[in-house]
Amino acid sequence: MEKITKQLKELKRISPDKDFTKESRLLVLSSPLRPFSWMPEQIAEIVKYITAVSMTTGLIILIIGGFSFLQRSPVPLMITGLDIKALKAEAESLGIDVSISKLEYYNESSEKVNIALDQTIKDDPVYFQKIILEKETDSVKLEDPTNKNIDRALNEIFK
Amino acid sequence: MIEKEEILIKESRSGEAGSFGKLYDIYQPQIYRFIFLKVSRKEEAEDLTHQVFLSAWQNIKKYQIRKFPFSSWLYRIAKNKVIDFYRTSKNNISIELVNESEFKNLPSPEMKTENSLEIKKVKKAMSFMNQEQQDVIIMRFVEDMPTKEVANILGKSEGAIKLIQHRALNKLKKILEENNGENNQTA
Numbered sequence: 322m323e324k325i326t327k328q329l330k331e332l333k334r335i336s337p338d339k340d341f342t343k344e345s346r347l348l349v350l351s352s353p354l355r356p357f358s359w360m361p362e363q364i365a366e367i368v369k370y371i372t373a374v375s376m377t378t379g380l381i382i383l384i385i386g387g388f389s390f391l392q393r394s395p396v397p398l399m400i401t402g403l404d405i406k407a408l409k410a411e412a413e414s415l416g417i418d419v420s421i422s423k424l425e426y427y428n429e430s431s432e433k434v435n436i437a438l439d440q441t442i443k444d445d446p447v448y449f450q451k452i453i454l455e456k457e458t459d460s461v462k463l464e465d466p467t468n469k470n471i472d473r474a475l476n477e478i479f480k
Numbered sequence: 481m482i483e484k485e486e487i488l489i490k491e492s493r494s495g496e497a498g499s500f501g502k503l504y505d506i507y508q509p510q511i512y513r514f515i516f517l518k519v520s521r522k523e524e525a526e527d528l529t530h531q532v533f534l535s536a537w538q539n540i541k542k543y544q545i546r547k548f549p550f551s552s553w554l555y556r557i558a559k560n561k562v563i564d565f566y567r568t569s570k571n572n573i574s575i576e577l578v579n580e581s582e583f584k585n586l587p588s589p590e591m592k593t594e595n596s597l598e599i600k601k602v603k604k605a606m607s608f609m610n611q612e613q614q615d616v617i618i619m620r621f622v623e624d625m626p627t628k629e630v631a632n633i634l635g636k637s638e639g640a641i642k643l644i645q646h647r648a649l650n651k652l653k654k655i656l657e658e659n660n661g662e663n664n665q666t667a
Contacts, residue, residue: 325653328602329621335599337512337529338522345530346504350497355538 485550492540500537507551508533511558514618517603518562518611528565532558548632555633559615605655613648620645 485506491499511532516525535557536543543553606614615634619625620641627645631638 322649322653325649325656326621328598328656329617331598332513332517332602332618332622335513335516336509337516337526341526342508345526345533346501346508348530349504349533349537350501352534352538354495354540356541 486545489540489543489545489550492537493543500540503550504533507554510551510623511554513622514555514558515562517606517618517622518614519565524565528558528561531561535561548629552629552633555619559633563611601656601659602652605652605659608655609648609651612644613651616641616644617648617652 485503488499488503492503508529512525512529515528515532516522519525519528532554536554543550606617609617612634616630619630619633620627627638627641631641634641636644
């Protein structure tokens with residue numbers, strides 16, 4: 322490998338023709354310079370720079386906006402359903418609703434019962450007929466609740 | 481050197497031909513060598529070298545001073561000129577057509593004959609390598625440029641340059657050995 326590198330070093334001896342160098346140098350230096358113009362590469366560089374700046378600005382605004390939002394709301398990440406105050410208020414309003422509905426029910430049911438009783442009396446059913454009622458009243462002695470027939474039957478069994 | 485170069489570049493940008501003339505004197509031989517080793521004929525090398533410096537002078541205002549020497553920019557222009565040359569001229573002339581007169585600027589008459597044969601042999605071997613390998617071999621071993629600068633010129637990483645260099649040297653070694661074997665057989 323050393324031999325190769327030595328051989329390659331020899332290539333450094335190659336040099337251009339002096340006449341060519343003289344002539345070329347003169348021609349190059351006598352040619353006019355091109356005026357500086359906006360080339361596509363420069364435009365691309367500017368566009369890249371503007372994009373980077375605008376994206377950074379946007380990101381900064383987003384971060385600042387986010388922080389200010391967090392500062393403004395006390396519990397920013399809480400779900401509305403988990404708000405204790407809201408839940409309490411909802412529960413209280415529910416109790417009132419239940420009692421109101423009960424009252425409404427009682428009102429409605431008593432009215433219905435009255436209507437039904439009136440209707441029954443008007444229709445004059447069998448069990449409201451005077452004779453039947455009197456007969457039953459005789460057998461039911463309200464001052465003496467004991468039934469003498471049952472007492473008699475029990476005494477017969479225990480004899 | 482770099483500071484002096486920066487002054488010359490700034491003066492050239494302001495239109496001072498004399499300052500660019502100094503840059504021309506510094507870098508023209510190595511740019512010529514780079515091109516000459518990549519094309520077949522001396523005339524083509526001269527023409528392309530002239531084009532490189534003409535283009536550099538005309539566009540000097542666009543050049544931005546960076547940490548790498550001015551030669552990096554010139555090498556990039558030269559590389560593109562050679563690519564354009566091969567793209568436009570379909571006739572790739574064999575290295576065998578390179579005549580002895582192309583090596584007439586070697587130091588002494590004794591060295592001329594001996595070295596011209598050696599140079600011709602290496603140049604022929606190099607013609608079997610691809611453009612990338614040629615670039616790396618010339619810049620690294622002929623011009624002794626650091627890997628970092630070569631990487632910057634070719635737009636590759638330093639690791640990639642080292643890999644190309646390794647492969648190129650092995651290929652060159654193989655070609656030179658094969659050529660030596662053929663020459664010994666004919667002798």
